[in-house]
Amino acid sequence: MPRRAHTGRRRNEAAREAILAAAADLLARDDTAISVGAIAAAAGVGKQTIYRWWPSKGAVLLEAAIERAQELTPRPDTGSFAGDLETFLVATFETVSAPPVRALLRTSMAEALRDPAAADALRAFTLSRREMLLEILDRAGERGEADEGTDRHLFADQAFGVLWYRVLLGHDPLTPAAARALAANLVRSCGSS
Amino acid sequence: MPRRAHTGRRRNEAAREAILAAAADLLARDDTAISVGAIAAAAGVGKQTIYRWWPSKGAVLLEAAIERAQELTPRPDTGSFAGDLETFLVATFETVSAPPVRALLRTSMAEALRDPAAADALRAFTLSRREMLLEILDRAGERGEADEGTDRHLFADQAFGVLWYRVLLGHDPLTPAAARALAANLVRSCGSS
Amino acid sequence: MPRRAHTGRRRNEAAREAILAAAADLLARDDTAISVGAIAAAAGVGKQTIYRWWPSKGAVLLEAAIERAQELTPRPDTGSFAGDLETFLVATFETVSAPPVRALLRTSMAEALRDPAAADALRAFTLSRREMLLEILDRAGERGEADEGTDRHLFADQAFGVLWYRVLLGHDPLTPAAARALAANLVRSCGSS
Amino acid sequence: MPRRAHTGRRRNEAAREAILAAAADLLARDDTAISVGAIAAAAGVGKQTIYRWWPSKGAVLLEAAIERAQELTPRPDTGSFAGDLETFLVATFETVSAPPVRALLRTSMAEALRDPAAADALRAFTLSRREMLLEILDRAGERGEADEGTDRHLFADQAFGVLWYRVLLGHDPLTPAAARALAANLVRSCGSS
DNA sequence: ACATAACCGAGACGGTACGTCAGGTCTTATC
DNA sequence: GATAAGACCTGACGTACCGTCTCGGTTATGT
Numbered sequence: 001m002p003r004r005a006h007t008g009r010r011r012n013e014a015a016r017e018a019i020l021a022a023a024a025d026l027l028a029r030d031d032t033a034i035s036v037g038a039i040a041a042a043a044g045v046g047k048q049t050i051y052r053w054w055p056s057k058g059a060v061l062l063e064a065a066i067e068r069a070q071e072l073t074p075r076p077d078t079g080s081f082a083g084d085l086e087t088f089l090v091a092t093f094e095t096v097s098a099p100p101v102r103a104l105l106r107t108s109m110a111e112a113l114r115d116p117a118a119a120d121a122l123r124a125f126t127l128s129r130r131e132m133l134l135e136i137l138d139r140a141g142e143r144g145e146a147d148e149g150t151d152r153h154l155f156a157d158q159a160f161g162v163l164w165y166r167v168l169l170g171h172d173p174l175t176p177a178a179a180r181a182l183a184a185n186l187v188r189s190c191g192s193s
Numbered sequence: 194m195p196r197r198a199h200t201g202r203r204r205n206e207a208a209r210e211a212i213l214a215a216a217a218d219l220l221a222r223d224d225t226a227i228s229v230g231a232i233a234a235a236a237g238v239g240k241q242t243i244y245r246w247w248p249s250k251g252a253v254l255l256e257a258a259i260e261r262a263q264e265l266t267p268r269p270d271t272g273s274f275a276g277d278l279e280t281f282l283v284a285t286f287e288t289v290s291a292p293p294v295r296a297l298l299r300t301s302m303a304e305a306l307r308d309p310a311a312a313d314a315l316r317a318f319t320l321s322r323r324e325m326l327l328e329i330l331d332r333a334g335e336r337g338e339a340d341e342g343t344d345r346h347l348f349a350d351q352a353f354g355v356l357w358y359r360v361l362l363g364h365d366p367l368t369p370a371a372a373r374a375l376a377a378n379l380v381r382s383c384g385s386s
Numbered sequence: 387m388p389r390r391a392h393t394g395r396r397r398n399e400a401a402r403e404a405i406l407a408a409a410a411d412l413l414a415r416d417d418t419a420i421s422v423g424a425i426a427a428a429a430g431v432g433k434q435t436i437y438r439w440w441p442s443k444g445a446v447l448l449e450a451a452i453e454r455a456q457e458l459t460p461r462p463d464t465g466s467f468a469g470d471l472e473t474f475l476v477a478t479f480e481t482v483s484a485p486p487v488r489a490l491l492r493t494s495m496a497e498a499l500r501d502p503a504a505a506d507a508l509r510a511f512t513l514s515r516r517e518m519l520l521e522i523l524d525r526a527g528e529r530g531e532a533d534e535g536t537d538r539h540l541f542a543d544q545a546f547g548v549l550w551y552r553v554l555l556g557h558d559p560l561t562p563a564a565a566r567a568l569a570a571n572l573v574r575s576c577g578s579s
Numbered sequence: 580m581p582r583r584a585h586t587g588r589r590r591n592e593a594a595r596e597a598i599l600a601a602a603a604d605l606l607a608r609d610d611t612a613i614s615v616g617a618i619a620a621a622a623g624v625g626k627q628t629i630y631r632w633w634p635s636k637g638a639v640l641l642e643a644a645i646e647r648a649q650e651l652t653p654r655p656d657t658g659s660f661a662g663d664l665e666t667f668l669v670a671t672f673e674t675v676s677a678p679p680v681r682a683l684l685r686t687s688m689a690e691a692l693r694d695p696a697a698a699d700a701l702r703a704f705t706l707s708r709r710e711m712l713l714e715i716l717d718r719a720g721e722r723g724e725a726d727e728g729t730d731r732h733l734f735a736d737q738a739f740g741v742l743w744y745r746v747l748l749g750h751d752p753l754t755p756a757a758a759r760a761l762a763a764n765l766v767r768s769c770g771s772s
Numbered sequence: 773a774c775a776t777a778a779c780c781g782a783g784a785c786g787g788t789a790c791g792t793c794a795g796g797t798c799t800t801a802t803c
Numbered sequence: 804g805a806t807a808a809g810a811c812c813t814g815a816c817g818t819a820c821c822g823t824c825t826c827g828g829t830t831a832t833g834t
Contacts, residue, residue, distance in 0.1 A: 008809030009799040015811075032307050035789055046812040051791065106306055109361065113303035114225045126362055151374050153365045154355070158378065161354025162347070168302065168357070169319055172346045181344050185351065185382035203831070205779070228820055239781045244822065398805070418693050421794055432807040437796065492692055495747065499689035500611050512748055537760050539751045540741070544764065547740025548733070554688065554743070555705055558732045567730050571737070575764035587783030588825045594785075614815055625786040630817065776833085785824070791816105798811070803804105 011053070018043040019050060023064035027107050028100035034061065034107070058111030058118025065108045066125045069101075075132065081140035081190075086183040088136060089159065090176050096167060097174040105167050130156045137190065146190040158186060204246070211236040212243055216257035220300050221293035227254065227300070251304035251311025258301045259318045262294075268325065274333035275380045281329060282352065282372040289360060290367040298360050323349045330383065339383040351379060404429040405436055409450035413493050414486035420447065420493070444497030444504025451494045452511045455487075461518065467526035468573045474522060475545065475565040482553060483560040491553050516542045523576065532576040544572060590632070597622040598629055602643035606686050607679035613640065613686070637690030637697025644687045645704045648680075654711065660719035661766045667715060668738065668758040675746060676753040684746050709735045716769065725769040737765060 022042035026034045036057050040047045054060045072095045076087035095101055112122040133156050140146040162182055166174050215235035219227045229250050233240045247253045269280035288294055305315040326349050333339040355375055359367050408428035412420045422443050426433045440446045462473035481487055498508040519542050526532040548568055552560050601621035605613045615636050619626045633639045651674045655666035674680055691701040712735050719725040741761055745753050 007801060007807060009811075010801095010809090012799090012810070033789090036791085037789070040812095044812090046814090047791080048793085048813090049811065052810075057790090110303060110306035113299055113306070113361070123362060123364070127364065130364070151371070154371055154374050154378070157355045157358050157365065158351055158375070161356075161358035162350045163354070164358050164361070165350050165354035168306070168361075169316060171316070171320070171323070172350065178344070178347055181347050182351070185347070185378075188382055188384075189378035191381075203779075208780075226820095229822080230820070233781090237781085239783080240821095241782090241823080241825095242780065245779085250821085401806080419794090422796080423794070426807090430807080432809080433796080434798085434808090435806065438805080443795075496689060496692035499685055499692070499747070509748060509750070513750070516750070537757070540757055540760050540764070543741045543744050543751065544737055544761070547742075547744035548736045549740075550747070551736050551740035551743050554692070554747075555702060557702070557706065557709070558736065564730070564733055567733050568737070571733070571764075571768035574770075575767055577767075587781075587827085588785075589783090591785070591825095612815090615817085616815070619786090623786080625788095626817080627787085627819090628785065631784075636816090774834085776831105778829105778831090780827105780829070782826085783824100784826095785822105787821080787823105788819105789821105790819075793814105793816075795813085795815105796811105797813105798809100800808085800810100801806105802808105803806075 012049075015043070015045050015049055016053065019045055019060065020064040020067055023060050024068050024104075027061060027065055027068075027104045030099070030103040032107070032110070036060075055117045056115045058115030059121060061111050062108050062118045062121040062125070065104045066121065068104065069125065072101075073132065076136070077139075081136070081143070081145040082183065082187045084136045084139070085186060086180055088133060089179040089183045092163065093174040093176065093179040096163060102167055105164070109164075109168060126160065130160065133159055140190070150190045155186060155190065158182075158189075205242075208236070208238050208242055209246065212238055212246075212253065213257045213260055216253050217261050217297075220254060220258055220261075220297045223292070223296045225300070225303070229253075248310040249308050251308030252314055254304050255301050255311045255314040255318070258297045259314065261297065262318065266325065269329070274329070274336070274338040274383075275376065277329045277332070278379060279373055279376040281326060282376045283369050285356065286367040286369065286372040289356060295360055298357070302357075302361060319353065323353065326352055333383070343383045348379060348383065351375075351382075398435075401429070401431050401435055402439065405431055405439075405446065406450045406453055409446050410454050410490075413447060413451055413454075413490045416485070416489040418493070418496070422446075441503040442501050444501030445507055447497050448494050448504045448507040448511070451490045452507065454490065455511065459518065462522070463525075467522070467529070467531040467576075468569065470522045470525070471572060472566055472569040474519065475569050476562050478549065479560040479562065479565040482549060488553055491550070495550075495554060512546065516546065519545055526576070536576045541572060541576065544568075544575075591628075594622070594624050594628055595632065598624055598639065599643040599646055602639050603647050603683075606640060606644055606647075606683045609678070609682040611686070611689070615639075634696040635694045637694030638700055640690050641687050641697045641700040641704070644683045645700065647683065648704065651680075652711070655715070656718075660715070660722070660724040660769075661762065663715045663718070664765060665759055665762040667712060668762045669755050671742065672753040672755065672758040675742060681746055684743070688743075688747060705739065709739065712738055719769070729769045734765060734769065737761075737768075 019039060022045075023034075023039050026039060026042065034057070036047055036050055039057075039060065040050055050057075050060060054063070074088055074091040076084045076091070078084050078087055096105065108118070108122055111118040113119070134152055137146055137150065137152060137155055141148060141150070159182065162178075163174065166172055166178075172178070212232060215232050215238075216227075219232060219235065227250070229240055229243055232238075232250075232253065233243055243253060247256070267281055267284035269277045269284070271277050271280055289298065301311070301315055304311040306312070327345055330339055330343070330345060330348055334341060334343070352375065355371075356367065359365055359371075365371070405425060408425050408431075409420075412425060412428065420443075422433055422436060425431075425443075425446065426436055436446060440449070460474055460477040462470045462477070464470050464473055482491065494504070494508055497504040499505070520538055523532055523536070523538060523541055527534060527536075545568065548564075549560065552558055552564075558564070598618060601618050601624075602613075605618060605621065613636070615626055615629055618636075618639065619629055629636075629639060633642070653667055653670040655663045655670070657663050657666055675684065687697070687701055690697040692698070713731055716725055716729065716731060716734055720727060720729070738761065741757075742753065745751055745757075751757070
């Protein structure tokens with residue numbers, strides 16, 4: 001039961017932003033090894049200031065990655081399921097095929113695979129992206145363009161699965177053509193035959 | 194506890210096997226941090242013996258992972274595209290949903306994301322799995338069950354994309370039901386309309 | 387647990403005392419590592435309040451040490467040089483052989499060796515103790531019990547040298563017998579042969 | 580029960596020497612703050628190599644200090660107690676009054692006061708110096724120049740006490756005149772009156 | 773049969789990064 | 804305007820691994 005709400009110096013917002021900006025910069029480079037010391041130095045900040053506010057390196061990197069990624073949010077409304085889906089996927093594939101964004105996703109996943117705190121953050125982020133996609137599906141359902149029995153989870157997994165698979169394994173590039181073909185396949189698989 | 198004899202002159206096959214076995218054991222545990230020293234100690238081997246034959250830690254881990262994974266290879270031939278695909282996916286999902294295999298895939302990806310040598314190995318492995326799947330598609334094409342214009346790459350990416358996405362992000366489990374639904378979707382998307 | 391009131395404007399004497407008391411407490415324990423944060427917390431004081439009034443950690447510790455030590459000041463006057471000296475040394479040795487006082491001297495020296503401000507304080511303190519001892523010598527000189535040509539500095543150094551040497555190196559304990567033997571030696575070395 | 584006496588690479592003697600040399604160099608400078616990293620860097624050595632062989636920074640510094648100090652060993656034999664003692668003390672005072680040696684002693688003591696391992700090393704070193712001095716006293720006893728009842732510990736403490744006191748507190752310098760006066764006092768205090 | 777040479781285990785080496793700790797400074801709300 | 808709280812930058816701490824190197828020793832081969 002704190003007698004006062006708060007005493008002492010408050011969190012320095014400038015430091016927080018400098019840290020995330022530095023982290024994002026380093027993420028955009030494809031340096032697979034980013035150290036906490038490097039982030040701190042680039043942000044002009046002590047390491048302890050990072051550890052005071054984030055549980056681990058991965059958590060900082062992911063927060064930085066996500067903050068960047070939030071900006072690039074297509075919310076298409078073309079009137080048709082096929083149109084919305086194609087627009088969403090083409091835009092998303094295009095964004096992600098840019099090397100810095102690709103590097104950002106790859107490093108984010110690498111961190112998430114070692115660090116539970118980072119994994120939570122990544123899961124929260126991907127969940128938000130899934131919801132955007134599922135809005136499109138739900139709208140289509142309301143218009144009768146998609147079967148009601150469609151497995152929504154699988155629908156999202158097929159879309160994002162292709163995305164992540166190509167980003168991580170790199171067997172094929174994320175082309176607009178692939179986005180369109182994928183959109184068509186997904187529409188067909190939801191079709192109220 | 195050096196029980197293996199030195200061989201001198203030629204590569205000691207027993208050491209190689211002990212290393213891969215130790216690596217596989219450690220991979221199956223979900224210890225996110227596996228060190229070369231730990232592998233060497235578990236194998237009763239000097240670190241240099243590892244570095245003599247593999248370029249990096251990731252390469253050892255992936256070779257071990259792949260060797261394990263090769264054993265679990267379904268090559269179904271039920272006579273129909275839908276049957277083959279469903280059998281393949283159900284079996285694959287089942288295998289991968291076992292926690293040790295899941296850990297193995299996750300750690301393999303983590304290594305591949307940091308270590309180019311490991312990335313190459315993982316790419317080679319996934320390529321071999323893709324070919325198995327594409328055999329099924331090609332057989333279907335010969336029987337006229339699949340459209341000739343089907344994008345083979347996208348077909349494989351959709352299947353393995355869902356698999357890896359669920360293994361890495363864990364939003365949903367790899368259930369047989371999901372495998373069956375995915376198989377149905379894929380058959381439909383290859384359908385000679 | 388801030389029980390003391392803020393005073394505003396003028397220096398808070400209660401805070402000063404709480405700081406020195408906390409420092410003295412920590413000094414008496416043989417914890418070789420005393421942090422400013424620990425002193426501040428024990429005193430219920432902000433770190434800045436310490437740094438506002440003292441130049442460094444060592445300076446606080448030494449001021450606390452000296453304040454404690456001032457209390458234990460024998461000023462013997464037995465009438466004879468030998469008597470005064472023996473009384474002084476026996477009392478001093480006894481005081482210093484108590485573990486908390488020993489710890490206090492050892493920590494004080496440790497701080498003085500790293501921190502010029504602390505060194506100054508320690509020098510000032512030891513100087514005051516030397517003057518007490520030299521009073522005894524001077525009185526003896528006036529009575530004709532000590533040679534006028536005696537090296538006063540060396541006289542003091544021999545006495546306090548043994549004290550500090552035993553406190554710091556610990557080859558031998560500070561026994562009353564040693565104090566008496568030392569007193570006898572010193573008297574002899576000042577003897578108007 | 581080791582089947583072999585030793586396997587693996589042996590300790591690198593060059594590294595050991597480089598570390599002690601670097602430590603001695605840094606000790607001679609009056610930098611009160613010497614870090615393990617600095618020693619390692621100056622020696623061209625990894626920090627771990629220091630921690631592998633010494634329990635603490637203080638232990639390294641003291642070993643370096645002692646190794647240097649061992650070189651400067653007066654073993655006088657003038658035939659008389661007074662001559663031997665004066666020669667020993669004058670030489671010792673002269674050595675120690677050199678600023679680098681003074682710095683070395685001060686830093687050694689500072690380390691010993693914080694670090695038990697360093698304290699042990701310093702105690703062992705001072706013990707060896709005491710024995711040298713006591714040899715002189717014992718030889719004098721054999722010749723009948725010193726009383727048999729002399730307190731040998733106190734004798735040594737008086738000599739080294741003055742030395743350390745002046746090095747650590749610095750009230751007075753370590754002059755040859757002081758050494759001679761001290762020698763005279765000590766001879767008198769052992770006198771078989 | 774004996775020298776040679778590649779291999780082996782062990783483990784020390786120079787490094788890089790880790791996550792923690794403390795010193796001394798600065799900032800904020802409160803008295 | 805001094806205070807308690809506490810965030811800040813700095814820099815050292817001691818540890819964990821990396822990938823390389825150097826030992827003494829083991830065996831298959833080549834003479």
